[in-house]
Amino acid sequence: MLRTHVLNSGYGKLRVLFNVEFSAEPGRIAVVVGPNGAGKTTLLNSITGLATIHSGKVFYGGIDITGLPPHRVARLGISYVPQMGNVFADLTVEENLRVAGYLLPESKLRDRVELVYSMFPVLKEFRHRRAGTLSGGERRMLAIGMALVKEPTTMLLDEVTTDLAPIYVKKVLEKVIELRDSLKLTVVLVEQHALRALQIADKAYLLVSGTVRYEGDPQELLRHPEFSKLYLGIS
Ligand SMILES: Nc1ncnc2c1ncn2[C@@H]1O[C@H](COP(=O)(O)OP(=O)(O)O)[C@@H](O)[C@H]1O
Ligand SMILES: [Mg+2]
Numbered sequence: 001m002l003r004t005h006v007l008n009s010g011y012g013k014l015r016v017l018f019n020v021e022f023s024a025e026p027g028r029i030a031v032v033v034g035p036n037g038a039g040k041t042t043l044l045n046s047i048t049g050l051a052t053i054h055s056g057k058v059f060y061g062g063i064d065i066t067g068l069p070p071h072r073v074a075r076l077g078i079s080y081v082p083q084m085g086n087v088f089a090d091l092t093v094e095e096n097l098r099v100a101g102y103l104l105p106e107s108k109l110r111d112r113v114e115l116v117y118s119m120f121p122v123l124k125e126f127r128h129r130r131a132g133t134l135s136g137g138e139r140r141m142l143a144i145g146m147a148l149v150k151e152p153t154t155m156l157l158d159e160v161t162t163d164l165a166p167i168y169v170k171k172v173l174e175k176v177i178e179l180r181d182s183l184k185l186t187v188v189l190v191e192q193h194a195l196r197a198l199q200i201a202d203k204a205y206l207l208v209s210g211t212v213r214y215e216g217d218p219q220e221l222l223r224h225p226e227f228s229k230l231y232l233g234i235s
Contacts, residue, residue, distance in 0.1 A: 001025060002047065002078070002154055002186060007056035009046040015054060016042040017210045024154070025203070029180050029187040031218065033194040034207035035230055040190040041083055043207065044156045047188075048073050048080045060154075079152035083159045085143035089132030093123050093142055096131050100146035109149070116145040119178060137168030144175060154186040155179055161193050169193060173200055194231050198222065206230075 003023040010016035016039045024030040032040050045051035047058055049070040058066045060076055074080070087096050097116055101109045117124035120141045126134065131142055140160050147155055157176065161169040177200055179185045191197035198204055198218040206214035206227055214224050221227050 003059045005057040007046060008054040009051045011052055020212055024186050024188050026186050027180060027184050028202040029189055029200055030203045031197045031201035032190045032205045032207055038207045039210040040207055041158055044080060044158055044190060077153035079147035079150045080156045081143050081147045081158060081160060085140050087131040087139055087142050090130060092128050092130055094127040096142055096146055097149050101149035112149045116148050120145055137164050140172055156188045158190045159192055161191060169196060176200060
């Protein structure tokens with residue numbers, strides 16, 4: 001289980017998160033929604049060693065990982081797909097996947113790349129194309145593929161559907177379900193497309209101004225007054 005305990009964090013002296021209690025169960029999808037600037041990305045950055053932890057703890061599988069540097073968090077099996085889906089535009093699809101898995105032995109790397117291709121046939125089809133020529137949706141899939149190459153047990157996905165055409169939003173969310181059901185991964189999904197993301201969630205969080213306003217059943221969240229106000233304009 002991935003868990004934060006009374007987490008206060010931010011960037012340098014800036015405080016962004018306040019007493020955040022968050023947990024993601026193994027093999028389940030936890031969705032974090034909330035308005036822009038709520039601290040969703042900062043939560044993921046705090047887990048992966050990219051933010052400043054002021055106080056509190058982060059645990060992964062019972063291990064205290066508070067403040068570990070990014071490469072050590074990654075080695076424990078936590079893979080991060082950042083908000084901008086960092087792919088190398090000048091490298092081919094396959095080169096991107098190989099760069100992502102550079103720490104793996106060659107035979108292992110080949111297996112992982114094949115696994116990504118079986119999950120995302122479009123990436124296999126475009127394996128020799130430069131990533132910069134892919135559509136937005138294909139690039140998001142490549143970014144997820146790059147995280148998947150690293151043999152994670154947990155995937156942190158930041159806004160992987162934002163700005164995508166509806167057809168791609170649906171496709172990407174289907175892949176997220178596959179990460180859970182076929183690969184048995186733990187998924188933390190941070191999303192602006194709250195309604196669609198909540199449909200695939202096992203547990204939901206509403207984060208507002210750096211504080212957890214709701215934790216629990218995703219369908220219940222739809223009826224939460226603060227959620228309605230934020231997302232449906234009902235007050
Ligand atoms: N690298 C950074 N350095 C300083 N402040 C940051 C940085 N990243 C985000 N912030 C600030 O932290 C707050 C929360 O941002 P963020 O976690 O990105 O929110 P969200 O992902 O929910 O939109 C915002 O006020 C933002 O300006
Ligand atoms: Mg963000």
